[in-house]
Amino acid sequence: MTEKIFHTKLGDIHYRIGKSSGDRLWLAFLPGLTADFHLFDKQIEYFEGRYNCFVWDAPAHGSSRPFKLEFYMDELTAYLHDIFQREGIEKPFLAGQSMGGYIAQAYIKRFPGTVRGFVSIDSAPLSRSYFSGWELALLKHAYWMYRCIPWEWLVKLGSTGTAQSEYGRGLMERTMREYTPKEYCKLADHGYRLLSLAAQAHGDWEPDCPVLLLCGEKDGAGSSKRYNRRWTKRTGFPLIWLKRAGHNSNTDVPDEVNRLIETFMKENTA
Template sequence: MNEKIYKTQSGCIHYWINLGQDPEKATLIFLPGLTADHRLFDKQIEFFEGIYNVFVWDAPGHAKSWPFEFNFSLSDKAKWLDDILSLENIRYPVIIGQSMGGYVGQAYAELFPNKLKGFISIDSAPLQRKYVTGIELWLLKKMEPVYRFYPWKSLLKTGTNGVATSEYGRKLMHDIMMIYDGDQKRYAKIAGHGFRILAEAMETNLPYRINCPAQLICGEKDHAGSCIRYNNAWHKNTGIPIAWIKNAGHNSNTDAPEEVNSLIEKLINKI
């Protein structure tokens, strides 16, 4: 994987890419969730690198993509992603987004409906307004102080044990969170801003249709918010296939990497 940097007016985005395969083949675009970084997809990169073209980033403000001004929207993230894909001449993107990464993927599908060749949601949820209540939207906009004043040791424990069930998944998330050890203010800003722009994207009431082959993936033990309820409704309303990952939490791609990799491969074969 080659590390590269894309400069925006708000800051620099670091991303890792390997385009060693046929450019006519799919490029797997891995987008980590809120507060996570590119390492979240280590097991996927390890498996798919050398088979497909692969891409993963540290989202704006996260990990190495810092410093960064928090003056951007979810659509801005999708536009920056498209700028990078265009710069790298990636013509067949398949977005694989975990949690917040799945929301970025839906924003991308809304802005560039003819570019996206495949979409996989891992423990994410639909971006349409109809799926959330007014109270949920209000709470999403008020999360920064919660993360800022929550005791760091307790937050570290919740942020690791609460998103993964496996020893590997928990250790990985612990290592990722430790980037912000001693700078809880930055961690709170990343989380608070992320939830706020998510709520604002929902409030636009755009259709956010997925017009390409798609797959929903959700851990059976995903207790992050109402993720299980959202995914049940998403599957029921759209008919997008859903796979429930046994004994996996919110980061199901770290708890059951072989099973998730198999599902990714199946979708690519359909494309």
């Protein structure tokens, strides 16, 4: 994968892109809040060479730092669209984990007809009607809740609470330690605030492309399992529960997730 940089007035966005071929489909990976591109290492390892692959460090994440926390969902989707146009990425499949899934939904709404399919990995619906008022309000006040937790404890909670496998937990711990405690808490707070505002603005719109929902049976992050049950019931989107997997299920059971993504892509390439 070749690392490239997209310049914005708030900072530089770093992304990785494989050597593309005109006869292969595009698969774009969008990591979750505070995670960087390494979250999808096992997917890139499998899919690179089979498909044209893209993965980014979202603004203020990983190598896309420093980056002013003055962006919201509209800016994120605009940045992503501009990068796709720059690289000639047309009709991609989007695979978004957690916050990456929310970004994917906002992108699909803003740029209808430009996405071939969407795989939600331990994410949830962005539509406003799924959220209660108190949930949206609570999302806007996460900073001091995070700051009151001792850093070493927070790192342990962040790694063991998101992954079940030794690999997944180690990856998340290494990622968290790339941030200072204050930087990490500010980024998490900004991300939750961004999500709250995006849900309020999203309305009751659902993706207009094929969708596959993946969720770890041991996902303990927020209310992901509850949201996914409601999501599949309301829309009919297929939902697959992943055994032995937590919130970062693509790091816990990568082979199974890779197989499911590839099957979904093959079924929706017409």
